[in-house]
Amino acid sequence: MELGLTIRALAKGAGVSERFLAQLEAGEGNISVARLEDVGEALGTNGAELLASASRPKAASSCPPVLAFVGLRGAGKSSVGSAVASILGVPFVELDELIVREAQMTLSTLFEIHGESYYRSVEREVLRRFLAREEPAVLATGGSLVTDPETWGLLRSRAHTVWLKATPDEHWSRVVTQGDARPMRDRPRAMNELKALLTSREPLYRQADTVVDTSARNPDDVVAELVGQLKA
Numbered sequence: 740m741e742l743g744l745t746i747r748a749l750a751k752g753a754g755v756s757e758r759f760l761a762q763l764e765a766g767e768g769n770i771s772v773a774r775l776e777d778v779g780e781a782l783g784t785n786g787a788e789l790l791a792s793a794s795r796p797k798a799a800s801s802c803p804p805v806l807a808f809v810g811l812r813g814a815g816k817s818s819v820g821s822a823v824a825s826i827l828g829v830p831f832v833e834l835d836e837l838i839v840r841e842a843q844m845t846l847s848t849l850f851e852i853h854g855e856s857y858y859r860s861v862e863r864e865v866l867r868r869f870l871a872r873e874e875p876a877v878l879a880t881g882g883s884l885v886t887d888p889e890t891w892g893l894l895r896s897r898a899h900t901v902w903l904k905a906t907p908d909e910h911w912s913r914v915v916t917q918g919d920a921r922p923m924r925d926r927p928r929a930m931n932e933l934k935a936l937l938t939s940r941e942p943l944y945r946q947a948d949t950v951v952d953t954s955a956r957n958p959d960d961v962v963a964e965l966v967g968q969l970k971a
C-alpha cells in the first residue's frame with residue numbers, strides 16, 4: 740500500500756500514538772480489533788483487508804527473485820555478482836555459460852560460425868527459460884545484452900536489474916589487470932572504441948532498476964552497498 744502517509748499523519752488519522760504505530764510496524768505491539776479498524780480507515784481500507792494484506796506473500800512482480808547485473812566488460816558483473824550471491828545465499832549464474840552449454844560450443848566459435856544474430860537468439864531463449872523458473876539467483880549477463888531490445892525488455896520485466904557503472908579508463912585497466920590482452924592489440928583505437936561503446940550503451944544501461952557507481956571504489960564496498968540496499 741503506497742499512500743505516501745507519514746507515521747505522524749497516519750497516527751493522527753487513526754487516533755493512535757506515533758510510538759504505538761512504530762511498535763506495531765516492528766512487530767512488537769498488540770492491536771485491538773477496534774484500533775485495527777481505525778488504522779485501516781486512516782489508510783483508506785479496513786481492518787480485515789489490512790490483516791489479509793499483512794499475511795499475504797508479496798506479489799511476485801513486486802519482488803523479482805532474480806538479481807541481474809549488466810555493464811561493460813570489467814564492470815564487476817562476475818566478481819561483484821558472485822560475492823552478492825554468496826552473501827544472499829542464492830546461486831550465481833553466468834548467462835554466457837548457459838549460452839555455451841545450450842549451443843555446445845565456445846562463445847568465440849559461436850560468433851565465428853554463426854555470427855551475432857545467432858548469439859542473440861540463443862541468449863534470448865536461454866534467458867527466457869532461466870527466468871521462467873522463478874527461482875532466486877544472481878545473474879551476470881553479457882555486456883552486450885542491452886543492445887537487443889526484446890532481450891533487455893524481457894530481463895527488465897522479470898528481474899531486478901543492476902548496472903555497475905565505471906569510467907572507460909577503469910574498464911580498461913580492470914580488464915588489462917585481469918590479463919585480457921585483447922584491448923591491447925591496437926591501443927589507441929581500442930580505447931576510442933571502448934569509449935564509443937560505453938557512450939552508445941549508457942542510455943540503455945541507465946534503464947536498470949539500480950545504478951551503482953563503482954568508480955574509484957573497492958569491490959567490497961560495492962558489494963556491501965548493494966546488499967545493504969537490497970535488505971533495506
Ligand SMILES: Nc1ncnc2c1ncn2[C@@H]1O[C@H](COP(=O)(O)OP(=O)(O)O)[C@@H](O)[C@H]1O
Nearest residue numbers: 812813814815816817818913953956957958961
Ligand atoms: N569498484 C569495483 N567494482 C567492481 N570491480 C572492481 C572494482 N574495482 C576493481 N574491480 C576489479 O575489476 C574486475 C571486474 O571484473 P569482472 O567481475 O570480471 O567484470 P565483468 O564480469 O563485468 O566483465 C575484478 O577483477 C574486480 O576485482
Ligand SMILES: O=C(O)C1=C[C@@H](OP(=O)(O)O)[C@@H](O)[C@H](O)C1
Nearest residue numbers: 810811812813835880881882883
Ligand atoms: O560487450 C560485449 O559486446 C560482449 C561482452 C561479453 O560479455 P562480458 O561483458 O561479460 O565480457 C559477451 O557477452 C560478448 O562477447 C559480447
Ligand SMILES: [Mg+2]
Nearest residue numbers: 816817818879
Ligand atoms: Mg564477467
